[in-house]
Amino acid sequence: MSDPDIKPTDPPEIDGQTDTPEEVGLGTDMVGRVLDAMGADNEAAVRELVANLHYSDVADLLERLSGVQRRRLLEFAKDVLDPEVLAEVDETVLDEMIDHIGLDQVAEVVAELDTDDAVNVIEELEEDEQQHVLGAIPQADRTLIEESLSFPEDSAGRLMQREVMTVPAFWDVGKTIDYLRESAEEENWNLPDVFYDIVVVGPKHDPVGTIPLSLLLRTKRPVGVSEIMTSEMKLISATLDQEEVAFLFRQRDLVSAPVIDDTGRLVGMITIDDVVDVIDEEAEEDIMRLGGVREDDLYSATLATTRARFSWLFVNLITAILASAVIGLFQATIEQMVALAVLMPIVASMGGNAGTQTLTVAVRALATKELTTTNAMRQVGKEFMVGGINGLIFAVVMGAVAWMWFDQPMLGVVIAIAMIINLLVAGLAGASIPLALERFGIDPAIASSVFLTTLTDVVGFLVFLGLGAWLLI
Amino acid sequence: MSDPDIKPTDPPEIDGQTDTPEEVGLGTDMVGRVLDAMGADNEAAVRELVANLHYSDVADLLERLSGVQRRRLLEFAKDVLDPEVLAEVDETVLDEMIDHIGLDQVAEVVAELDTDDAVNVIEELEEDEQQHVLGAIPQADRTLIEESLSFPEDSAGRLMQREVMTVPAFWDVGKTIDYLRESAEEENWNLPDVFYDIVVVGPKHDPVGTIPLSLLLRTKRPVGVSEIMTSEMKLISATLDQEEVAFLFRQRDLVSAPVIDDTGRLVGMITIDDVVDVIDEEAEEDIMRLGGVREDDLYSATLATTRARFSWLFVNLITAILASAVIGLFQATIEQMVALAVLMPIVASMGGNAGTQTLTVAVRALATKELTTTNAMRQVGKEFMVGGINGLIFAVVMGAVAWMWFDQPMLGVVIAIAMIINLLVAGLAGASIPLALERFGIDPAIASSVFLTTLTDVVGFLVFLGLGAWLLI
Numbered sequence: 041m042s043d044p045d046i047k048p049t050d051p052p053e054i055d056g057q058t059d060t061p062e063e064v065g066l067g068t069d070m071v072g073r074v075l076d077a078m079g080a081d082n083e084a085a086v087r088e089l090v091a092n093l094h095y096s097d098v099a100d101l102l103e104r105l106s107g108v109q110r111r112r113l114l115e116f117a118k119d120v121l122d123p124e125v126l127a128e129v130d131e132t133v134l135d136e137m138i139d140h141i142g143l144d145q146v147a148e149v150v151a152e153l154d155t156d157d158a159v160n161v162i163e164e165l166e167e168d169e170q171q172h173v174l175g176a177i178p179q180a181d182r183t184l185i186e187e188s189l190s191f192p193e194d195s196a197g198r199l200m201q202r203e204v205m206t207v208p209a210f211w212d213v214g215k216t217i218d219y220l221r222e223s224a225e226e227e228n229w230n231l232p233d234v235f236y237d238i239v240v241v242g243p244k245h246d247p248v249g250t251i252p253l254s255l256l257l258r259t260k261r262p263v264g265v266s267e268i269m270t271s272e273m274k275l276i277s278a279t280l281d282q283e284e285v286a287f288l289f290r291q292r293d294l295v296s297a298p299v300i301d302d303t304g305r306l307v308g309m310i311t312i313d314d315v316v317d318v319i320d321e322e323a324e325e326d327i328m329r330l331g332g333v334r335e336d337d338l339y340s341a342t343l344a345t346t347r348a349r350f351s352w353l354f355v356n357l358i359t360a361i362l363a364s365a366v367i368g369l370f371q372a373t374i375e376q377m378v379a380l381a382v383l384m385p386i387v388a389s390m391g392g393n394a395g396t397q398t399l400t401v402a403v404r405a406l407a408t409k410e411l412t413t414t415n416a417m418r419q420v421g422k423e424f425m426v427g428g429i430n431g432l433i434f435a436v437v438m439g440a441v442a443w444m445w446f447d448q449p450m451l452g453v454v455i456a457i458a459m460i461i462n463l464l465v466a467g468l469a470g471a472s473i474p475l476a477l478e479r480f481g482i483d484p485a486i487a488s489s490v491f492l493t494t495l496t497d498v499v500g501f502l503v504f505l506g507l508g509a510w511l512l513i
Numbered sequence: 514m515s516d517p518d519i520k521p522t523d524p525p526e527i528d529g530q531t532d533t534p535e536e537v538g539l540g541t542d543m544v545g546r547v548l549d550a551m552g553a554d555n556e557a558a559v560r561e562l563v564a565n566l567h568y569s570d571v572a573d574l575l576e577r578l579s580g581v582q583r584r585r586l587l588e589f590a591k592d593v594l595d596p597e598v599l600a601e602v603d604e605t606v607l608d609e610m611i612d613h614i615g616l617d618q619v620a621e622v623v624a625e626l627d628t629d630d631a632v633n634v635i636e637e638l639e640e641d642e643q644q645h646v647l648g649a650i651p652q653a654d655r656t657l658i659e660e661s662l663s664f665p666e667d668s669a670g671r672l673m674q675r676e677v678m679t680v681p682a683f684w685d686v687g688k689t690i691d692y693l694r695e696s697a698e699e700e701n702w703n704l705p706d707v708f709y710d711i712v713v714v715g716p717k718h719d720p721v722g723t724i725p726l727s728l729l730l731r732t733k734r735p736v737g738v739s740e741i742m743t744s745e746m747k748l749i750s751a752t753l754d755q756e757e758v759a760f761l762f763r764q765r766d767l768v769s770a771p772v773i774d775d776t777g778r779l780v781g782m783i784t785i786d787d788v789v790d791v792i793d794e795e796a797e798e799d800i801m802r803l804g805g806v807r808e809d810d811l812y813s814a815t816l817a818t819t820r821a822r823f824s825w826l827f828v829n830l831i832t833a834i835l836a837s838a839v840i841g842l843f844q845a846t847i848e849q850m851v852a853l854a855v856l857m858p859i860v861a862s863m864g865g866n867a868g869t870q871t872l873t874v875a876v877r878a879l880a881t882k883e884l885t886t887t888n889a890m891r892q893v894g895k896e897f898m899v900g901g902i903n904g905l906i907f908a909v910v911m912g913a914v915a916w917m918w919f920d921q922p923m924l925g926v927v928i929a930i931a932m933i934i935n936l937l938v939a940g941l942a943g944a945s946i947p948l949a950l951e952r953f954g955i956d957p958a959i960a961s962s963v964f965l966t967t968l969t970d971v972v973g974f975l976v977f978l979g980l981g982a983w984l985l986i
Contacts, residue, residue, distance in 0.1 A: 065764050071887045096764045104887045205727075217730060224731035235727045236709055236768065253726035254678075254708045257690060258697035290793065291538055291569045293786040295709065295768060312785050313766040319789065320763065323796030324877060330800065331873025332866060338878050342895050346902045349870050353863065353903060360862040361914065364855050371851045378844045381854035382837050385970070388858070389833040390826065393805060397822050400804025404797060405811050414544045414577050422815050429819045430826060441834065497858070 066097040071104060078109065083116045090117040099128035103339060107136065114140050123149040127157035131164050132339040143169060147176030154232070155181065156201035156314060159188045163198065187307070196285050197278035199318065200299045200308030203232040206241045207265055209248055214261030232309070236295040239306060240269045247275060247298040247306045275300050278307055282318045287409065289315040326407055329485035330400065332356070355490055363388070363497035370505040373513055379446045380508045383455055387504045390434060391462035391496030398423045398470025399492055403484050406474055420471040427467025431460035454511055458504035465499045466492075539570040544577060551582065556589050563590040572601035576812060580609065587613050596622040600630035604637050605812040616642060620649030627705070628654065629674035629787060632661045636671065660780070669758050670751035672791065673772040673781030676705040679714045680738055682721055687734030705782070709768040712779060713742045720748060720771040720779045748773050751780055755791045760882060762788040799880055802958035803873065805829075828963055836861070836970035843978040846986055852919045853981045856928055860977045863907060864935035864969030871896045871943025872965055876957050879947055893944040900940025904933040923985055931977035938972045939965075 070089070077085035090098055090113070098121065102110055110133070114121075118141055126134065126149060138146050150158050150173055158177070162170055162185065170189075174182050184202040191197025207216050216238065223231060238256060240249040249269025259268050274288055276299045288294065289312060299308040328334070332352040337345045367374075367384070374381045402419070405411035411419060435456035443452030473491050474484035543562070550558035563571055563586070571594065575583055583606070587594075591614055599607065599622060611619050623631050623646055631650070635643055635658065643662075647655050657675040664670025680689050689711065696704060711729060713722040722742025732741050747761055749772045761767065762785060772781040801807070805825040810818045840847075840857070847854045875892070878884035884892060908929035916925030946964050947957035 065760055065882055068886055071885075094765065096766075100764075100882070103883060104885060106888075106891055220731045221733055232727075234725050252707050253730060254705075257726060257730065258693045260694055287538060290789055291573075292567065293569075293789075295785060312768060312789070316763055316766075316785070316789060316792065319792055320796070320881075323793070323800070324881075327796070327800050327803065327877050328873060331803065331869050333870045333873050338874055338883055338892070342898045342902075345895065346899045349867070349899060350903055350906065352870065353867055353907065356866045357859070357863060357907060357911065360859040363862075364859055367855045367858070371855065374854050375848065375851050378848050378854075381847050381851075382840045382844065385840070385858060385861070386830070386833040386837055389836075389966075389970075390830060393829045394822070394826055396804050397806045397825065400801060400806050401811055404800050408793075408797075409538055409573070410576060410811055412544075412577060413541055415579070418579055419811070422818065425815045426819045426822060429815075430823055433823065434826065434830060438830065497862075501858075 066093070066100040066104075070097075071101060074101060074113070075105075075109065078112055078116065086113065086116040087120050091120045095122040095124040096128055098122065098125045099133075102137070103130055103133050107341075110136065111140055118145070121149075123152040124157065126150065127153060127160045130339050132344075134161070134164055138165070138169070143172050144176070147173040151177045151181070154201050155184050155188060155203065155308075156199065158185050159198055163189060163193065191278050194282045195278065196276045196280045196282065196299050196310060197307070199282055199285060199314050200278070200310045201232060201314075202308050204239055204298070204306060204309040205231050205235045205237075206239045206245075206247075206306065209240050209242060209266045209269075210264070212262055212264045213256060213259045213268070216256065216265060217261070235309070236311070237309075238265070239298050239309070240265050241306055244304070245306050246304045247273070247300065249273060250298065273298065276310060277302070283322050285310060286315050286318045286322060290319070322407070326403065326485045329483065330403060330489060332489065352490075359490060359494040359497070362494060363501055366498050366501045367505065370501075370509055373505060373509040376513050377508065379442075379448070379451060380505060380512075383442055383451070384501055384504050386438065387455065387458045387462055388497045388500035390438075390459060391466045391500045392493045394427060394430060394463050395466030395470040395492045395496050396489065398427070398467055399474060399488050402471050402474040403488060406478050406484055411475070416475055420468065420475070423467040423471040424464060425467075427463040427465075427470075428460070431463030434463065435459040448512075450512055451508075454507045455504060457507055458500065461503050462496060462500045466496050469495050539566070539573045539577075543570075544574060547574060547586070548578075548582065551585055551589065559586065559589040560593050564593045568595035568597040569601055571595065571598045572606075575610070576603055576606050580814075583609065584613055591618070594622075596625040597630065599623065600626060600633045603812050605810075605817075607634070607637055611638070611642070616645045617649070620646040624650045624654070627674050628657050628661060628676065628781075629672065631658050632671055636662060636666065664751050667755045668751065669749045669753045669755065669772050669783060670781070672755055672758060672787050673751070673783045674705060674787075675781050677712055677771070677779060677782040678704050678708045678710075679712045679718075679720075679779065682713050682715060682739045682742075683737070685735055685737045686729060686732045686741075689729065689738060690734070708782070709784070710782075711738070712771050712782070713738050714779055717777070718779050719777045720746070720773065722746060723771065746771065749783060750775070756795050758783060759788050759791045759795060763792070795880070799876065799958045802956065803876060803962060805962065825963075832963060832967040832970070835967060836974060839971050839974045840978065843974075843982055846978060846982040849986050850981065852915075852921070852924060853978060853985075856915055856924070857974055857977050859911065860928060860931045860935055861970045861973035863911075863932060864939045864973045865966045867900060867903065867936050868939035868943040868965045868969050869962065871900070871940050872947060872961050875944050875947040876961060879951050879957055884948070889948055893941065893948070896940040896944040897937060898940075900936040900938075901933070904936030907936065908932040921985075924981075927980045927984055928977060930980055931973065934976050935969060935973045939969050942968050 074086060074089050077089060093101065102113065105113060114137065126137070129137065150161050153161065162173055165173060174186065177185065188197055188200070188202065237250045237252050239247050240251065242248045249266065249271045250273045251265060251269045255268055274292055274294065274297050276285060276288065276297050278299050278301050295312045297310050298306055299310055301307045334348045337348050340348070402411060438459055439452035439456035442455045443449050469492055474488045477484040477487055547559060547562050550562060566574065575586065578586060587610065602610065623634050626634065635646055638646060647659065650658065661670055661673065661675065710723045710725050712720050713724065715721045722739065722744045723746045724738060724742045728741055747765055747767065747770050749758060749761065749770050751772050751774050768785045770783050771779055772783055774780045807821045810821055813821070875884060911932055912925035912929035915928045916922050942965055947961045950957040950960055
C-alpha cells in the first residue's frame with residue numbers, strides 16, 4: 041500500500057539505537073562541533089549548527105559552555121536563537137544572556153512567546169527590567185502577562201497559559217470542529233498552538249466541563265458538547281501552590297486542567313509540560329536541601345557558589361563545636377584511656393548514618409504525601425524498632441571488635457550499649473524531626489539533617505564517653 | 514447565553530480553595546471516615562466510600578493503612594475496587610493485596626487493564642504467578658503483554674501501551690475522523706481510550722509521522738494526513754532505558770511518542786502519564802540512594818526495612834573503623850594533648866559536609882545530563898576553588914576558636930591548616946567521585962557518599978593529628 045503522494049521526508053531521529061546514553065539529547069560531538077566552529081571563527085557554521093538544533097538542546101548547549109564561550113556563541117548566533125531558548129535556560133545563564141543580548145532584543149523575543157513562557161522569563165527579571173520588557177509587548181498580551189504576574193510566585197497562576205480553547209455549553213461537536221478549522225485560517229490566532237482538552241464554559245466564562253480531544257474526534261457532529269463533557273473535572277485555583285498542582289496532575293494522570301480565579305471564572309489552563317518541569321524542580325529542591333545546598337548552583341560563578349554554601353557550613357561548624365564541647369567534658373577520662381578517643385567517632389558516625397536513612401525516607405514520604413497524620417505514629421514506631429534491631433546487631437559486632445582491638449571486654453560492653461542507644465535515638469529522631477518541622481510549617485528537607493546529626497553526635501559522644509567514665513575508669 | 518439543555522451537573526471539585534494543602538488529594542478526614550466505618554463494621558458504608566473515590570486515592574488509602582486495616586478494607590470492598598488501583602499501589606502493598614485477593618481475581622482484574630498498566634502489575638509478580646495471571650487474559654491481549662514483558666525491565670518496551678491510533682499515509686483528515694467515529698461504535702474498540710497524537714504509518718507499519726490531535730481538528734477534511742504530519746518526530750527504541758525516555762519527553766515537551774522495535778516497526782506508544790511516574794521514580798531513587806536507603810521502604814514490614822538498611826550501615830561501620838584506625842596511629846599524641854581528641858571531629862565533620870554539598874550537586878547534574886565530559890573539568894576546578902575559599906574562611910574562624918578555647922596559638926594554626934586541606938580534598942573528591950563512578954558505569958548516587966565521607970574522615974583525622982604530632986608535641 042505504498043503511496044507516491046507521500047512527500048519525501050528526512051529520516052526521523054531514532055533514539056536508543058546507540059550504546060552511549062549521553063547521546064540522547066544534545067550529543068557531546070555536537071558540542072565539540074560548535075566549539076570547533078567557534079574556534080575557527082566560522083560564524084556561518086556556528087549559526088547553521090545552532091539554527092538546526094531543537095531549542096531545548098540550544099539551552100543545554102549554552103548551559104554547558106563556559107562564560108566566555110557562551111558570550112562568544114551569543115555574539116555569533118543571537119539572532120538565530122529560538123525565543124523558547126530563553127524560557128528553557130537556567131536562571132543564572134538567563135541573567136547572563138540578558139546582559140549580553142540587551143533588554144530591547146529580549147523584549148522583542150519575549151513578545152513572541154506563549155504567555156506562560158513569557159511569564160517564566162519575565163519573573164526572573166528585576167523590577168525595572170520587567171517594566172522595560174512589558175512595555176515592548178502588545179497591549180492585549182501585556183495585560184494577560186501582568187495578570188499572571190499578579191499571582192504569587194510558584195502558584196498555579198504563574199504556571200498557566202492564558203490561551204485556552206473554550207466552547208459554550210450549547211454548541212455541538214460539528215460547530216466546535218468548524219470553529220477550530222475557521223479560526224486556524226484567521227490572522228490573529230489567539231488560541232493555544234497545541235492543546236489536549238477543550239473547556240466547556242457557562243455564561244459567566246465559568247468552566248462547566250472538559251472534553252479530551254480524542255473523545256471529540258470519536259463523536260458524531262450533531263452530539264452536543266455538554267453530552268460528552270466530563271463535569272467531574274479538576275478545577276485548579278490560580279493561587280494554588282505549584283507543588284500541589286504537580287501532585288494533582290500526577291495523582292489524576294491529567295494532561296491539562298482549567299485554572300479559575302476566586303470568582304470561579306476561567307482564567308487559564310495548565311498543561312503537563314509545565315507540570316513536568318515543576319516535578320523536576322521540586323525533586324531537585326528536596327535533593328539539594330537534603331545535601332545542604334541552597335539552590336541548584338551548577339552554573340553560578342565560583343564566588344556566588346562559595347557564598348551560598350558558606351551559610352550551611354557555618355551552621356555545621358556551630359553544631360560540630362557543640363559536639364566537641366561534649367567531648368571536652370570528658371578530657372580527663374580520655375587522658376586516662378585514649379582508646380575512647382579512638383572509638384568515639386564510630387558511635388557518632390553509625391548514629392548519623394542510621395538517622396539519615398530514616399530521615400531521607402521520611403522527608404520524601406512527606407513530599408509525596410505518603411506520610412500523613414494518619415500513619416505518622418506507626419512510622420515513628422517502626423523506625424524506633426528498626427533502630428533497635430540494627431542497634432543490637434551492630435552492638436554485638438562492634439562490641440566484639442572493640443574487645444579484641446584493645447583487649448578490654450568492658451570497653452566492648454560500653455561501645456555496645458552506646459551503639460544501641462544511639463541507633464534508637466537516630467531512628468526516633470530521623471522520623472520525628474521532619475514530622476515536627478512540617479507541623480511548624482518549615483520545609484523538612486532544609487533543616488532536618490543539621491538537627492539530626494547534631495543530636496546523634498551529641499548523644500553518641502555523651503553516652504559512649506559517659507559510660508566509659510563510669511564503667512572503665 | 515444560558516441554555517436549558519445543559520444537563521444538571523454536580524458542582525465540580527475545586528482544589529486550592531482550602532488552607533490545608535494536605536487536603537489536595539486524599540483528605541485525612543476521608544481516611545478517618547473509612548476507619549470509622551470499618552470500626553463500626555459497617556460494610557455498606559465502607560464500600561460506598563471506596564467506590565466513590567478516584568482510583569489513585571484508593572491506592573493512597575490502602576498505602577496509608579496498617580497491614581491489619583488494609584486486609585480488613587479488602588475484605589469489605591475488594592469487589593468494588595477499580596482495576597487501576599492495582600497499577601497504582603506500591604510494590605509491597607501490591608504483594609499483600611495479591612496474597613489477600615487471590616491470583617484468580619487478580620487475573621480477572623488485570624485482564625481489564627490497558628496493556629501498559631497490566632504489564633506494570635504482572636512484572637511485579639513471581640514467575641509462576643505471572644503464568645497464572647497471563648493464562649486468564651484473552652489470547653490477543655496476552656500476546657501483546659508477553660511481547661512487552663520480553664523487553665528489559667525499565668525499558669521503553671515495558672512502559673509503552675500497545676494500543677496505538679494509526680492511519681496510513683495516504684488517508685486524509687476526513688477519512689481519519691470518519692474512521693474514529695465509526696470505530697467508536699464498534700464493540701471491540703481496541704484503540705487507546707485517550708490519545709494525544711495520531712501516528713501516520715508506512716506500508717511496513719513503520720511510523721513516518723505524527724499529528725497532534727489539536728492540529729487534526731484545525732485542518733479541513735480533504736487535506737492529506739501526510740501534508741500536516743511532523744516527520745521530524747522522536748522515535749523511541751523499545752530497548753531504550755526509561756530514564757532516557759523521561760529525559761526525551763522532558764527535553765522535547767512531548768505528550769506521547771511512538772516506540773519501534775529493531776526492525777523499525779511501530780510496536781507501541783508511550784504517553785506522558787507513564788513518563789511522569791518514571792520521573793518521580795528516578796528522582797526518588799536518587800534521593801534514596803544519596804541517603805543510603807536501597808529502596809522506598811515506607812510500606813515494608815519492620816524486618817524487611819531493618820534488613821535493607823543493614824547492609825549500608827555495615828559498609829559505614831567498616832569505613833568508620835578505618836577512620837578510627839587512623840586515630841589509633843596517634844594514640845600517643847592524643848595522650849599527651851587531649852585537646853586534639855576534642856577538636857578532631859570538627860575537621861572531619863566540616864570536610865564531610867562540604868563534600869556532601871559538592872557531591873549532591875554533581876550527582877544531580879549527572880542525572881539531568883547537565884554535567885558531561887564537556888564541562889566536567891571546569892566543574893571540578895570550580896569545586897576545588899570553592900573548597901579552597903571556604904576552607905580559608907573557616908580556617909581563620911576555627912583557628913581563632915581553638916586558640917582561645919585551649920589557649921594555644923599553635924593548636925589554632927594546626928586546625929586551620931587541616932581545615933583548608935580537608936575542604937580542598939572535599940571539593941575535589943565531591944566532584945570527581947561521582948564522575949569517576951559514572952565513567953565506570955556505576956550509579957553515582959548509590960556509592961558516592963560512602964567513598965566521600967571515608968575520604969574526608971581519613972584525611973581530616975590524618976592531617977589534623979599528623980600536624981598536631983609534628984608541631985605541638
